Amino acid sequence: MRCRAGPSRGPGFRSRKPRSPLLPERPRVVIIGGGGHAKVVIEALRAAGFPPPLGILDPRPPAPMVLGVPVLGGNERLERLRAEGAADAVVALGDNRLRQAMGGRLAELGFRLPPVLHPAAQLSPTARVLEGAVVMARACLGPDAEIGLLAIVNTAAVVEHDNRLGPAAHVAPGCALAGGVMVGERALVGVGSSVRPGMVIGADAVVGAGSAVVRDVPPGARVGGVPARPLGEGR
Ligand SMILES: CC(C)(COP(=O)(O)OP(=O)(O)OC[C@H]1O[C@@H](n2cnc3c(N)ncnc32)[C@H](O)[C@@H]1OP(=O)(O)O)[C@@H](O)C(=O)NCCC(=O)NCCS
Numbered sequence: 001m002r003c004r005a006g007p008s009r010g011p012g013f014r015s016r017k018p019r020s021p022l023l024p025e026r027p028r029v030v031i032i033g034g035g036g037h038a039k040v041v042i043e044a045l046r047a048a049g050f051p052p053p054l055g056i057l058d059p060r061p062p063a064p065m066v067l068g069v070p071v072l073g074g075n076e077r078l079e080r081l082r083a084e085g086a087a088d089a090v091v092a093l094g095d096n097r098l099r100q101a102m103g104g105r106l107a108e109l110g111f112r113l114p115p116v117l118h119p120a121a122q123l124s125p126t127a128r129v130l131e132g133a134v135v136m137a138r139a140c141l142g143p144d145a146e147i148g149l150l151a152i153v154n155t156a157a158v159v160e161h162d163n164r165l166g167p168a169a170h171v172a173p174g175c176a177l178a179g180g181v182m183v184g185e186r187a188l189v190g191v192g193s194s195v196r197p198g199m200v201i202g203a204d205a206v207v208g209a210g211s212a213v214v215r216d217v218p219p220g221a222r223v224g225g226v227p228a229r230p231l232g233e234g235r
Pocket residue numbers: 154172173189190191206207208209210211222223224225231232234235
């Protein structure tokens with residue numbers, strides 16, 4: 001599923017509010033995960049006009065309710081919920097590998113994974129957001145940016161023109177990715193990092209908080225600092 005332009009908020013950008021009464025109702029979703037990331041997702045769902053979620057599935061919930069949303073049980077409830085008619089889910093797990101695995105399981109069970117776009121995010125009309133991805137408040141997506149399946153663009157992150165975020169990648173709060181950056185599958189760009197134009201961050205790589213990426217990052221590498229260098233090698 002690709003998410004495209006809604007009503008315009010300013011020159012060249014679009015907002016998803018207010019929704020037209022002619023548009024179909026947004027679904028009641030099942031939320032997978034009840035941790036900190038789920039709180040941000042719940043608030044984004046509410047702001048975006050989704051109706052109250054059906055509930056949260058989490059095998060180790062921090063509390064019986066998360067921001068007023070009830071925890072229904074663990075993931076063993078999924079099949080039953082699907083059989084009872086639940087058809088839409090949001091994977092609110094911050095761990096990239098877990099989020100991707102759970103997205104696969106949900107797809108096998110026939111769940112849809114609607115993208116969640118906070119109305120205070122700014123999206124170029126040519127940006128694309130794929131299924132299961134979330135774009136948080138004050139994030140900014142530039143022209144022709146593509147946000148992959150189950151990826152996260154977190155609060156106030158700037159993902160500039162022609163970026164490609166792979167499946168289950170995560171650009172953390174306050175990052176600034178210049179034009180043409182590629183972020184590989186399940187890679188994490190840590191909070192407050194900056195990335196030079198055209199850099200390639202490989203699959204499963206981790207960019208530490210507050211880094212400046214000025215060289216490509218190989219798949220699976222862990223880098224950090226300004227400029228970012230491999231971690232664990234005498235640093
Ligand atoms: C990079 C990171 C994953 C490393 O975590 P870790 O494996 O627990 O590593 P440690 O904290 O034990 O640190 C290992 C070494 O790397 C250094 N280091 C850790 N994070 C660093 C960073 N962001 N920049 C520079 N150096 C860093 C530490 O100082 C330490 O150096 P030393 O061995 O010389 O003492 C973590 O520090 C980080 O930055 N995570 C990003 C989290 C984030 O943004 N999440 C998004 C949430 S929404």
